[in-house]
Amino acid sequence: MDQVITRKGSHGHSTNLVGLPTGLLGSPAFNDLPRPLHISGVREMNRGLFQMLGRSDGRHEAADAFSKYMTAMFGIDPEQRTTVEPAGGIPRPYRASFIRLLLGWGYDSNSAEGAVLKGWVESRFGLVPTFHREPIRDTDSPAWDAYVDQKMASKFHNNSIWAQLDILYEYCQWAITSGTAPLGEHITLYRGVNSFEEHQIVERLDRRSVVMRFNNLGSFSSDREVADCFGETILTVRVPTVKVLFFNALLPLYPLKGEAEYLVIGGDYRVTADKI
Template sequence: MKPFATPEAAPTAIGHSTNLVGVPMDFLAHAGFNDQPVPLHISGVREMNPALFEMLSLAADLAEAGEAFTCYMMAMFGIDPEQREEGRGNGQRRYRSSFLRLIKGWGYDSNGPEGAVLKGWVESRFGIFPTFHKAPIRQISSRTWTTYVEEKMSSRFHNNAIYVQLDLLYEFCQWAFGRFVAPGASHLTLYRGVNSFEEHQIIERIDKHNVLLRLNNLTSFSSDRDIAGCFGDTILTAKIPVPKVAFFNTLLATHPLKGESEYLVIGGECRVHASYF
């Protein structure tokens, strides 16, 4: 497929009028935010978890901070291995949803149920609607949207304050950037391989290789251009604002996305450079 095939008209509604990060959604989802990003914080998360950030402040490096974060999450949400073992006497496994399970599911299929929950979290906290889930979402009154809503609200993943877990993960991610990973940095150069623009809506063609896209509300990028090339013959290169990174591959010592140098990026409008691998 040619990089800039004519898209269908993008929907006018791109999100809710409110969110939990204190920045107007129209600005947050606009390319202007990417040009001049401001720090983002999910309301109340740091204030309600002072013990976590006190622990993090004592960490000597990212590995130590990641260990502290993991211990805190295990204690708060009971998702350590012992509490996932067989139930007492009934032979049934007790299941408690966890952010790690969602990330693992995203790694297998970003359009699966776990992907819907993650996109639902972005919609809830940042106010940005998804543009794709199994198929392009062109309007809310559609079967595609209904499928997304059914999957994002599945009780299978909402039995353990899963959005609160993701809130903490986002805030830890942002803390880690500011403390250890990229202090003072406003943007990261990231890459995404695609074979078509079905998942992302073309808003404007700037020139032969540059285009303004509306990214899905949560999108995978890679910090490694060669790895991105494994997922499509067109490479999108983007300057991603640090506040729009929800998770990255070296944040925690053990997780299922480490081998792909993957970053989970909150969507909205984004200028990208497209080139053939």
């Protein structure tokens, strides 16, 4: 990792919707000793969902309750996830959904869908992206402008998409803390890389370990062998589960299953790097 330039600076905005300073939220100290995180007002505004979840018996029943609630609230049942014209030739309206965003992310995290997801993290957690198609050095740059154009695309903001992601995050955290999908306080995850263009080294700890600033949202795998397929260097990270937005076992039907993928909110993490 000698080619990487050490970089420091602000994590992002001074305000967020989780009630902790953004600098703390993005720090290794928070990752070591995490606190519960909740997006302001989401559980209160969706009390019916969490009452149903509280009565559910096991992961599959909880996932079914979540899916039915999202269908009722946002009209994202299977027939409405596509713009293909049904029999009779009457086109269905396009409805943005968290499922479409996860699918787009799965194909390319630097897609327009990826920009919307990174924009949601920026809005709710205050952490700005460090990379979208190219490094984002500051907010007065063509890279930032291109990211903003994509994250605010009207195509993805016609169905309260950030509210959908708020509920998805809170459902994920409910599943973790209720024992429905027990992960504990931390989980060890892996990421395979060939280039460090997306990552900023904040501090070198020893020959193999650094503090690395990850993008405000990133993909990791719980399977070391899967991570081996994506790069010659494997990053090993101990992630607090309060920073997990989505993971492979959360829902029975989801786009990221094949790679045991976890979507993790970023910031500065202690990382161990190993060559394959």
